[in-house]
Amino acid sequence: MTGPFQIEYAGSADTSAQVPATPRNVPNRGGPVNPSATDLRAKFAAAIRRVDVVWNETNVYVAPEAALDIIRWLHDDPSQRYDYLADITAVEYRDLEQPVEVVWHLRSLPYRRFLRVKAQLTKNRPLEIPSVWSIYKSADWLERECYDMFGIKFVGHPDLRRILMWEQYREGFPLRKDFPLRGRFSRAEQLRQALAANPEARYSMEELSIADAFEDLPTDMRQRLRGGERTGE
């Protein structure tokens, strides 16, 4: 793990030898399709629901249960090499009948490609989707944030808990469309809860999630921590 490392150039596998250029006169619909979408159709015909090109970016709608396999193939296959996960997020539409979409923005640095993979989750079932943490470590916090804001459970994530809101937050998931802009509770209720909250709980061992080191601690320290003593100030 020590340097000096070999320098890896983005676009190293791109044989077209074209210098990438600023897009101009981008059409709303249509235009060149990312070749990966065609490859995905050939490989996972049943799981690919729809492919469209919006403002020069290729959207691939996939079946939620197949999302992990598809993204793993995109990452591993030598003809794709989507090694960079730019973003994971979700979209809920104002029309509440429409499904919630989970969006992965993938980049293939060697081929200089950009692909948007989407999975639609219908609302009458629990919002669950496989986690891609096993492929991309960058998914760790991005999935936690998506869970925090939308309540989507990423199955297989090692440590799925809130990240921006605090652990004891009980008002729901802020970026859902049924969540009012000012929060669910009144200001008075929010203040009351904040004053009633136990600050000790912020420093509990469970919250620090170092449970496996817990057994290595000396007995007296464990007892003190179990009793709710603050471990840091």
Place this chain on the structure above:
Amino acid sequence: MATQKRTVDVALSTTGLDAEGRPQRVPLVTATDGSAVAVEAPPGIEPDLDGEHMLINIGPQHPATHGVLRLVLELDGETVVRCIPHVGYLHCGFEKIGEYRQYNQIIPWTDREDYLNSIGNNCAFALGAERLFGIDVTPRCTVLRVMAMELSRIISHLVWLGTTCIDIGAFTPFLWAFQERENVYNLLEGWVGARLTTSATRVGGMAADIPDGWLDGLRNFVRTFPKTIDEIDRMLTKNGIWVGRTVGLGVMSPEEAVNYGLSGPMVRASGVAYDVRKDFPYLDYETYDFDVPVGTNGDVYDRYLVRMEELRQSVRILAQAADRLPDGPVNVDDPRVILPPKSKATSEMESMIHHFKLVMEGPRPPLGEAYVAIESPKGEKGYYMVSDGTSKPVRWRIRPPSFVNLSAISKMVEGHLLSDVIAINASIDIVMGEIDR
């Protein structure tokens, strides 16, 4: 973690020169024969003496965490066994608020997330919204935005440099860096009237063209600024203390860096030549002549070197932009997004209707979605916007580079000493406004 041996030509720049005019060599670690000068990375986790680990809490009100970051460290002696970062103390719900605002009304919010790169965020948001509208900005506006982005890159890197120097124990470069930052802010103030919260762009153009004589000020800055970089360079790059506090810390290999989603100087210091300006260009960056500095060791020292070189490259881009700035309008000629001139709005019926519709309803993009990424000083900053045809976005997502970069801190600090946590944390260049949003 294996010890890393890397030889750096160590010299103190402030003391006297040797007989040949070179800075005096001050060995940090002298071999027994007195010849070799090598700086070694700190050893790995020391043997457990009595098994007692200590928990230590840094932040969220600690100045060395660059904002309201809280790190919970599990220490074995002075060595970090585990690091648990906690973020969210500055969460303001920008993305939620954006769903209730028209596109131009969101621009002031973009100032306040990564507040060191505010004018760059303005440009990035405008680029994203223009993609949703299908607008290409005018040639003059393109060049003006390039200037704005590179100026804000200089601001951000200078603040990074100054605060990191403070963290590591050097005070003087902080003053030099902030002096130059003041000059850039004076330029921005002369242009848009604001220093920190610029709100300089509009969908389809800029709020204001540059005033007369502004380019002379920019050229003056381009001429004088490299001297300051050279001074800081002389002060730090071969400084024994600086090298000793930064070499071999927080090493990320290229594969790890890409897998952890690092971007910007973080990923380039690890030897991955990925720069959005080169690989997925915007604003005609492919027509500018500039280099992308790449490190090969992936440690804090290389991140410093990469950022220093980026400052110089930004100056190169600024000089080219100042030379090529074309005449012409700043705003696109598109009544869907740009307000008509006030004189017409009060005298012509059609302009008055446009004015009324734009002010009361706001511009309405067609159905669609766009992810537009720029190379912000912190890394790949993306705005993902989804439109359902109304004047407010269904979803406005910020892809925060600091957030993803910071998520690798647990990996980077493990096995290092407590004091090195500060240096590694500083090297990520976080802005909590962007992480918590």
